[in-house]
Amino acid sequence: MNRFILTTLLWLYVLYAGTAQDATLFNQVIGSTGHIGVQQGLTYAYTVGEAVIVTVGSDSRTLTQGFHQPEHTRIVSVGDPDFANWDIQVFPNPVSEVLTIRFSADRGTSLTATVVDLVGKAILQNQPLSDPDGSTLDCRSWQPGVYFLILQDPVGRGSSTVRIIRL
Template sequence: MKPFRVPLLFFLLFFAFLVQGQSLELCRQVVGFAGTSVTTGTLNHASTLGETVIVRRSTASRVLTQGFHQPELCILTDVSALDLGGDWRFGLFPNPASRMLFLEWEGAETMPAMQLSIFDLLGRRHALPVERQENDRYLIDCRSLPAGNYFLHALLPESRNSRSFPFVILR
């Protein structure tokens, strides 16, 4: 019986990973932002930047392909909260944003002064006006920012504790 234990264990582990992999649901969407298509005789080559090459063969009645270029990410992150410890938290939404960002700051009245800064991926600081709307809600006007990825950096000057929160600007 001992010679069968190792192959059986390998088979069970392989089967467990196979079942887990098949339980994921793929959505249809091409994620690439640039691409091209070339036709030479009966051969058609279509590709998108950042994607793998997909082989497609067709006849008058049948099409053979590997499917869509890339699955859509089916998770939408529109509201995010950042826990900086203590009795207060803040959330930044919507993410991605196009014009305005809202900052909800629970416990803003009782917390120590916090410095907020916005940086792009190259480390450049962007000065944006922050307008208080309600007790715990602030508005950040992002219309002057070009499309891209940014970080909201929160710093507590007394303790030098800080956190960075990523967000995306779309146009």
């Protein structure tokens, strides 16, 4: 009797497993209405009733979440690509005492500096750097190791991250 029940359950499992469906992701938007159009050579699409999505971007690039996107979207940079033109110099690296940060004065008059260690613990947060010719950070209290210096434009035009080694 037990053998019959075991065999029956095994066959039921095999039959069920053969007809089960896997979850598959594909681009699909469920909304009450929507439209896809072209204006001045640009394609746009929208739906009404789509779940709320987050949009991050700059003047030239936009990144959104959800399935309402082209399949081959490549985001190279979010933020102003001109931030690379700030001509940022960080030296000496590796550093033992004082780190000097220079940036182009014609791009702006200040940056903010945040320093984090490898596990993400903030060592320094939003330190204003207002001298383009050479703002300094005192590194003597930092433990020897690898840190990340995150320089941000206070107006939100971009950011840059530099790896720092503290001797």
